[in-house]
Amino acid sequence: MQALTNRAKQVDAEPLSFWERLYLPGIAKGMLITLKHIFKKKATINYPEQKRPFSSVFRGLHVLNRDEEGRERCTACGLCAVACPAEAITMEGAERKKDELHLYREEKYAARYEINMLRCIFCGLCEEACPKDAIYLTETFAPANYTRSSFIYGKPDLLIPDPVAQPEDFERAKGKLEEHKANQRAKKTD
Amino acid sequence: MSEAPKLVSVVIDNITVQVPPGTSILQAARTIGGEVAPPAMCYYTKLKGSGGKCRTCLVEVSKGSNADPRPMPKLVASCRTNVMDGMEVKNITSARVTDARNGVVEFLLLNHPLDCPICDQAGECHLQDLSYEHGKEGTRYEFHRRTFDKHDLGPYIQLHMTRCILCYRCVFVADQITNKRVHGVLSRGDHSEIATYIEKSLDNDFIGNVIDVCPVGALTDRTFRFKNRVWFTKPVDAHRDCPKCSGKVTLWERGKEVLRVTARKDQWGEVEEWICNDCRFEKKHIDDWVIEGPTKINRHSVISQGHYVGVVKPKETFSAVHDGSKPKLLMNIHSVSEVNRPEIDLSAIPGPATSDVFNETPKKS
Numbered sequence: 001m002q003a004l005t006n007r008a009k010q011v012d013a014e015p016l017s018f019w020e021r022l023y024l025p026g027i028a029k030g031m032l033i034t035l036k037h038i039f040k041k042k043a044t045i046n047y048p049e050q051k052r053p054f055s056s057v058f059r060g061l062h063v064l065n066r067d068e069e070g071r072e073r074c075t076a077c078g079l080c081a082v083a084c085p086a087e088a089i090t091m092e093g094a095e096r097k098k099d100e101l102h103l104y105r106e107e108k109y110a111a112r113y114e115i116n117m118l119r120c121i122f123c124g125l126c127e128e129a130c131p132k133d134a135i136y137l138t139e140t141f142a143p144a145n146y147t148r149s150s151f152i153y154g155k156p157d158l159l160i161p162d163p164v165a166q167p168e169d170f171e172r173a174k175g176k177l178e179e180h181k182a183n184q185r186a187k188k189t190d
Numbered sequence: 191m192s193e194a195p196k197l198v199s200v201v202i203d204n205i206t207v208q209v210p211p212g213t214s215i216l217q218a219a220r221t222i223g224g225e226v227a228p229p230a231m232c233y234y235t236k237l238k239g240s241g242g243k244c245r246t247c248l249v250e251v252s253k254g255s256n257a258d259p260r261p262m263p264k265l266v267a268s269c270r271t272n273v274m275d276g277m278e279v280k281n282i283t284s285a286r287v288t289d290a291r292n293g294v295v296e297f298l299l300l301n302h303p304l305d306c307p308i309c310d311q312a313g314e315c316h317l318q319d320l321s322y323e324h325g326k327e328g329t330r331y332e333f334h335r336r337t338f339d340k341h342d343l344g345p346y347i348q349l350h351m352t353r354c355i356l357c358y359r360c361v362f363v364a365d366q367i368t369n370k371r372v373h374g375v376l377s378r379g380d381h382s383e384i385a386t387y388i389e390k391s392l393d394n395d396f397i398g399n400v401i402d403v404c405p406v407g408a409l410t411d412r413t414f415r416f417k418n419r420v421w422f423t424k425p426v427d428a429h430r431d432c433p434k435c436s437g438k439v440t441l442w443e444r445g446k447e448v449l450r451v452t453a454r455k456d457q458w459g460e461v462e463e464w465i466c467n468d469c470r471f472e473k474k475h476i477d478d479w480v481i482e483g484p485t486k487i488n489r490h491s492v493i494s495q496g497h498y499v500g501v502v503k504p505k506e507t508f509s510a511v512h513d514g515s516k517p518k519l520l521m522n523i524h525s526v527s528e529v530n531r532p533e534i535d536l537s538a539i540p541g542p543a544t545s546d547v548f549n550e551t552p553k554k555s
Binding site for chain 1 (some may be wrong): 305306307308312415416417418419421459492495498520521523525526527528529530536541542543544545546547548
């Protein structure tokens with residue numbers, strides 16, 4: 001059989017020579033390699049104290065987006081569910097009532113929206129399919145848990161905080177809470 | 191004793207067909223089928239006088255007939271032009287036709303809103319298919335789109351005038367299928383709108399058929415409104431003994447719920463037999479119907495997604511190797527999931543579901 005790479009080595013079944021049978025040179029050679037690694041840069045970091053930056057194209061946990069006025073963007077059009085290769089997304093649509101204009105952007109909205117994180121493969125096709133900029137994959141990953149049932153993410157788990165009603169939660173979720181507070185203080189002193 | 195009419199031969203896109211005289215070019219092209227058949231938004235075989243309005247079926251006639259071989263100077267609407275012996279027609283082989291059709295699609299989309307994510311017609315919309323094939327991504331229109339308030343035509347039908355392309359099919363249905371017409375097209379030009387005269391409800395037994403003939407989502411079923419997307423429902427052929435109509439319908443099921451009932455449609459998206467309002471709106475229970483089998487859906491349609499045909503499931507060997515004990519179910523999704531709760535029967539709700547339906551506290555049983 002032809003080897004795929006030229007690094008394959010034939011197994012040498014020759015009996016060991018006297019020098020090899022001495023064993024000690026072999027140990028010395030091995031230890032040399034081991035000790036060399038002490039002075040090399042470490043390949044690992046101490047997670048969770050240290051964290052590596054995510055790549056800009058990292059696909060993590062989903063969020064359901066709101067617009068600037070805090071209305072939900074999702075219209076339950078079902079394109080994410082139909083694009084999902086793992087069939088992880090399910091939803092049920094409902095009609096917006098007259099007194100719910102401030103809650104939902106369009107006349108139809110997702111009354112229920114669920115992502116089964118056990119099925120999800122984080123491929124990001126839902127994000128690509130969404131015509132309303134409603135679903136995004138973030139730079140966090142699904143936390144570990146002991147029960148399977150905790151991996152069924154409903155709307156309360158997925159929706160981002162309302163930028164109008166909960167501005168502090170919104171800024172915290174963006175990771176800019178301190179900046180936001182400083183801005184508020186500056187405004188007050190003006 | 192009259193002889194069988196002499197067939198005339200027509201060449202459409204270099205394919206020769208024999209059709210009886212008096213056939214339209216569109217019908218002759220449909221006997222060939224496939225891409226040769228021009229798309230039609232307003233023409234409907236079963237409605238007399240339909241056609242000639244949308245201009246999507248434009249074709250080029252490069253040779254008028256054997257008697258008069260001059261080409262026709264302009265593109266002609268194939269649904270309203272009859273064939274002549276020896277006529278030569280170019281549809282997809284003509285660059286002029288493709289170019290004109292692209293223009294027509296752009297015009298049709300001028301005022302059409304981009305609300306496909308909300309529209310119940312999405313997935314079986316002829317305008318969607320047409321614009322996917324011919325349309326451009328953007329629009330050159332710089333003005334506000336014409337908008338209308340949506341209103342309910344009776345308890346069953348909802349009219350979104352904003353989406354209407356003025357094909358007049360529903361007017362012909364009301365004229366020809368039902369015995370009295372109370373809706374029509376009012377005003378002219380950009381202001382034209384389908385409206386019932388003084389908002390009169392359409393209470394005829396066969397008026398529900400306007401939903402099926404509508405090529406866009408202007409007339410939609412209120413009993414199906416926002417209940418589900420078309421491609422998540424499973425179409426099944428079924429029939430029942432109906433005193434008013436043939437009772438042959440397609441049920442659109444989700445699990446055991448019948449979310450929508452429509453007439454059966456042929457490969458050109460036209461209704462095979464008209465059905466009555468009772469069958470369409472009132473019989474939303476699986477026991478009302480005799481199921482014949484799954485409806486055949488074109489595999490290129492989004493409706494056929496997830497409907498796997500000829501699946502061979504591997505044999506379950508677990509219980510055989512485990513002394514007949516069943517595999518342990520680690521989690522039943524229905525005990526956790528909030529979606530598709532069995533106590534919410536969407537098919538039983540007359541109109542669209544609202545937050546009241548979903549936020550209702552579950553009944554103790």
